[in-house]
Amino acid sequence: MAxxxxxxxxxxxxxxxxxxxxGLLFFFPIFWMVLTSFKTDADAVKPEHLIFFTPTFxxxxxxxxxxxxxxxxxxxxxxxxxxxxxxxxxxxxxxxxMAFNPSRSTKDVLxxxxxxxxxxxxxxxxxxxxxxxxxxxxxxxxxxxxVLSLINLPIAIWMLFTYFKEIPKDxxxxxxxxxxxxxxxxxxxxxxxxxxxxASTALLVFIFCWNEAYWTVxxxxxxxxxxxxxxxxxxxxxxxxxxxxxxxSTAAVGPIVVLGWFCQKQLVQGLTFGAVK
Amino acid sequence: MGRIVLDQVSKKFGDVEVIPPLDLTIEDxxxxxxxxxSGCGKSTLLRMIAGLEDLTSxxxxxxxxxxxxxxxxxxxxxxVFQSYxxxxxxxxxxxxxxxxxxxxxxxxxxxxxxxxxAQSLNLIDYLDRKPGQLSGGQRQRVAxxxxxxxxxxxxxxxxxLSNLDAALRVGMRLxxxxxxxxxxxxxxxxxxxxxxxxxxxxxxxxxxxxVIEQVGSPLDLYHKPQNVFVAGFIGSxxxxxxxxxxxxxxxxxxxxxxxxxxxxxMTDGTWEGRVGVAEHLGSDTFIHVHDTGLTDMITVRITGxxxxxxxxxxxxxxQADQIHKFDAKGQRIA
Numbered sequence: 001m002a003x004x005x006x007x008x009x010x011x012x013x014x015x016x017x018x019x020x021x022x023g024l025l026f027f028f029p030i031f032w033m034v035l036t037s038f039k040t041d042a043d044a045v046k047p048e049h050l051i052f053f054t055p056t057f058x059x060x061x062x063x064x065x066x067x068x069x070x071x072x073x074x075x076x077x078x079x080x081x082x083x084x085x086x087x088x089x090x091x092x093x094x095x096x097x098m099a100f101n102p103s104r105s106t107k108d109v110l111x112x113x114x115x116x117x118x119x120x121x122x123x124x125x126x127x128x129x130x131x132x133x134x135x136x137x138x139x140x141x142x143x144x145x146x147v148l149s150l151i152n153l154p155i156a157i158w159m160l161f162t163y164f165k166e167i168p169k170d171x172x173x174x175x176x177x178x179x180x181x182x183x184x185x186x187x188x189x190x191x192x193x194x195x196x197x198x199a200s201t202a203l204l205v206f207i208f209c210w211n212e213a214y215w216t217v218x219x220x221x222x223x224x225x226x227x228x229x230x231x232x233x234x235x236x237x238x239x240x241x242x243x244x245x246x247x248x249s250t251a252a253v254g255p256i257v258v259l260g261w262f263c264q265k266q267l268v269q270g271l272t273f274g275a276v277k
Numbered sequence: 278m279g280r281i282v283l284d285q286v287s288k289k290f291g292d293v294e295v296i297p298p299l300d301l302t303i304e305d306x307x308x309x310x311x312x313x314x315s316g317c318g319k320s321t322l323l324r325m326i327a328g329l330e331d332l333t334s335x336x337x338x339x340x341x342x343x344x345x346x347x348x349x350x351x352x353x354x355x356x357v358f359q360s361y362x363x364x365x366x367x368x369x370x371x372x373x374x375x376x377x378x379x380x381x382x383x384x385x386x387x388x389x390x391x392x393x394x395a396q397s398l399n400l401i402d403y404l405d406r407k408p409g410q411l412s413g414g415q416r417q418r419v420a421x422x423x424x425x426x427x428x429x430x431x432x433x434x435x436x437x438l439s440n441l442d443a444a445l446r447v448g449m450r451l452x453x454x455x456x457x458x459x460x461x462x463x464x465x466x467x468x469x470x471x472x473x474x475x476x477x478x479x480x481x482x483x484x485x486x487x488v489i490e491q492v493g494s495p496l497d498l499y500h501k502p503q504n505v506f507v508a509g510f511i512g513s514x515x516x517x518x519x520x521x522x523x524x525x526x527x528x529x530x531x532x533x534x535x536x537x538x539x540x541x542x543m544t545d546g547t548w549e550g551r552v553g554v555a556e557h558l559g560s561d562t563f564i565h566v567h568d569t570g571l572t573d574m575i576t577v578r579i580t581g582x583x584x585x586x587x588x589x590x591x592x593x594x595x596q597a598d599q600i601h602k603f604d605a606k607g608q609r610i611a
Contacts, residue, residue: 170362173329178423179350179379188375192366 030253037246044242059247067248072230076252078141079216079226080209083148087156087205090149092198095160096186100172110161113154121214132219139220147219148209155208156201163197164190200266203259207267210256227252278340279353279430279463280305281326286335288321288487295321296487298335303431303465303480305340308457311467312474313484313510319467320435322484326465327356327433339430350379355424356433359440361416363408363423369395370404373422380427394422414445421456431463438473450477471511475499483507505607508533514563516601519572523548529602529610536563536578538599543585546592550575552585566591 036044038055063069098106128147129138137143167190175189191198213228220229231252234245260267281303288296296318303309311319324330326337328349336345344352355376363372370391371378377387395401398418408416417437424432434453438446454477457464468474474481475495483490483498483506491503495511502508508516518533540546541564550569555562562579569575577593585591602610 168360168362170358170360171364173349174356174358174362174364174423176329176349177327177354177356178376178427184379189364193364 030257033246033253034250035246036242037250039243039246041241041243044246056243059243060251062244063248063251066244067230067234069230069248069251072225072227073251075141075144075224076210076226076228079144079148079224080206082141082145083152083209084202084206086145086149087152088198088202091153091156091160091201092186092191095157095164096190098157099161099164099167100169110158113157117151117154125218128215129218139223139225141224143219144216144224144226147215148212151212151215152205152208156205159201159204160194160197163194163201167193196266200263203263203266207256207260278305280338280340281431281463281465282338283322283326284336284338286322286325286337287333288318288325288330289333294333294487296325299487299489301482301489301492303463305463306461307479308454308464308466308477309480309482310474310478311465311482311484312469312471313490315469317484318487319469319484321487323433323435323465323467327354328352329356353430354433355427355429355431356435357417357420357424357437359436361408361420361440363416363419365408368405368407369400369411369419369422372408372419373400373426376423376427390426391422394425397425398422413441414449417441417449421453425456429462431465434464434466436467436469438468439470453477472513475511481511483510485510501609502533502601503609505531505533505603508601508603514576514578517572517575521571523571524602527600527602530605531603531607533601533603534595534599536576538596539575539577540594540596541577541579541583542592542594543589544592546594548575548593548595550591550593552587552589552591554587555583555585557582564591566593569593 037059038057039049039053040056040058043049043053098110132138132143171189171193172185175185180188211228212226213232216226216228217232220226225233231245231249234241234248283299283301285298285300286296287294287298311322313319321330325332328344328347332345336343338344339352339354364375367375373394374387374391377390382390391404392401395404398421400415400418400422403411403415403419408419411419417440420437437453438449441449450473453464453466457477466473466477478495480492481495481498482492485506490510491498491507493501498507498511502511502516505518509518512535514536516533516535517539518531520531524530524532548569548571550566553565553567553574555564559582560580562581562583562585564577564579564583564585566575566577567573575593604610
């Protein structure tokens with residue numbers, strides 16, 4: 001009895017406190033960034049205005065003048081949406097083939113794809129830059145979309161493969177008997193059955209693309225530069241404008257935080273895929 | 278029309294030959310049952326006919342047309358799967374109509390055919406439900422409906438009743454048999470259950486390790502099993518089979534006698550033994566007899582009730598004209 005009482009005491013008080021503690025810890029940087037975005041650049045570095053200050057919206061109102069925010073935001077949308085679409089376009093048929101028509105080397109191919117995620121990005125940085133420059137694609141949307149798609153394909157294929165594996169093979173074979181061709185199998189049977197899995201994969205890929213900084217910062221200058229580049233580019237030599245920087249950072253992460261908030265359920269499902277069966 | 282001919286058909290998975298080259302003809306309108314223990318290759322053979330499995334060698338003809346390279350949907354066959362394989366995201370109506378929609382049939386015509394199929398399968402009240410809201414028996418009916426609407430030249434059934442409970446299984450067995458009587462369409466039915474095979478088939482194909490042991494009508498197989506395997510596989514309870522001096526007396530290496538072809542007496546008979554277990558079914562009594570000196574256990578089947586109990590001494594007499602004789606290779610001696 002004592003043990004039961006103890007464990008229920010933990011689940012009544014301890015667990016919520018722990019959960020809130022961890023949650024607040026993760027949330028704090030975002031909170032601080034949002035708070036700072038309402039301070040003037042001068043207030044932002046004064047200890048006496050750490051918590052108490054006169055809020056200002058100037059940082060947001062001047063964002064377009066100061067940083068050309070919308071151009072970067074547009075680039076982010078273009079590259080994240082296109083890369084997500086392209087990733088799905090390739091990964092759905094790929095995962096379908098591997099799940100329903102596996103060959104002897106399917107497992108090896110899957111492992112090999114995963115192994116590319118273990119390669120340090122820095123190892124291929126310079127070859128990538130030289131290659132991009134020599135074929136004239138440096139700082140273009142095509143380059144960014146291609147790179148974002150390529151780095152996300154392994155995870156997308158793995159996720160979809162796991163979802164597709166749960167669809168009974170008989171159903172696909174029944175489709176074959178009923179006169180469906182390969183494209184029909186994907187459209188009529190696979191996509192409707194794995195819709196939840198495809199949606200969470202798309203969402204995760206989109207978030208990864210939006211947040212990607214390593215490559216977008218290094219492979220762009222102006223034309224294809226995304227919000228990651230904008231934030232990175234604000235390490236101004238004359239000192240940091242913390243207020244402005246916080247405003248632009250808030251505006252950069254804002255859309256993805258809102259999106260994530262609305263899609264929590266799918267995200268958790270997507271991130272823990274295969275963990276619970 | 279649905280005459281199916283397998284010509285030297287074989288299948289290898291990697292280096293393992295699951296079906297050595299075999300020939301088989303299924304006539305139009307026949308109800309053929311592939312029966313055998315699990316892993317004997319019966320489902321693989323069915324899937325090869327369906328086109329879901331490639332052939333390693335040989336040819337398959339449907340109505341004199343070679344279909345070896347033809348994709349499943351173009352063979353004019355319909356298949357019912359063990360797991361039902363319904364589309365969970367579609368209603369019963371959509372499930373049944375799906376193959377017709379894939380043929381690009383007019384929606385009015387699809388509706389008409391779906392309703393007709395649903396009517397004949399007692400599914401008319403369930404047309405707008407999803408498969409998840411149906412019982413096992415209803416799901417199996419939907420799967421059959423999806424096969425019927427296509428008006429196929431042959432139906433393929435892959436152990437369609439194994440997921441149903443015993444009572445439902447008997448009911449569905451009758452329904453499928455009646456469907457065959459009504460439609461007179463070729464049906465190929467795979468099962469490991471010899472009772473299903475005996476009750477449903479015109480022609481039984483007994484398989485073991487990918488090899489056809491015997492093809493024949495149910496009663497052919499019952500009365501004249503070609504070898505020891507078929508003798509032991511067909512019939513329930515199993516035939517008593519043993520070798521030794523008793524077999525040699527009959528001029529055979531091995532003899533077999535069915536439980537129902539053995540007479541029982543408490544006073545005298547050919548073989549003496551002790552009752553192990555007596556199973557009283559009311560209509561019949563199965564007596565399992567030990568210590569006969571012939572084999573571990575001999576089963577006899579007596580019509581009606583007989584009062585014997587564990588440990589009783591009992592005498593058995595085989596009906597002389599019902600003894601099956603086999604040579605050293607296990608083949609029937611005429």
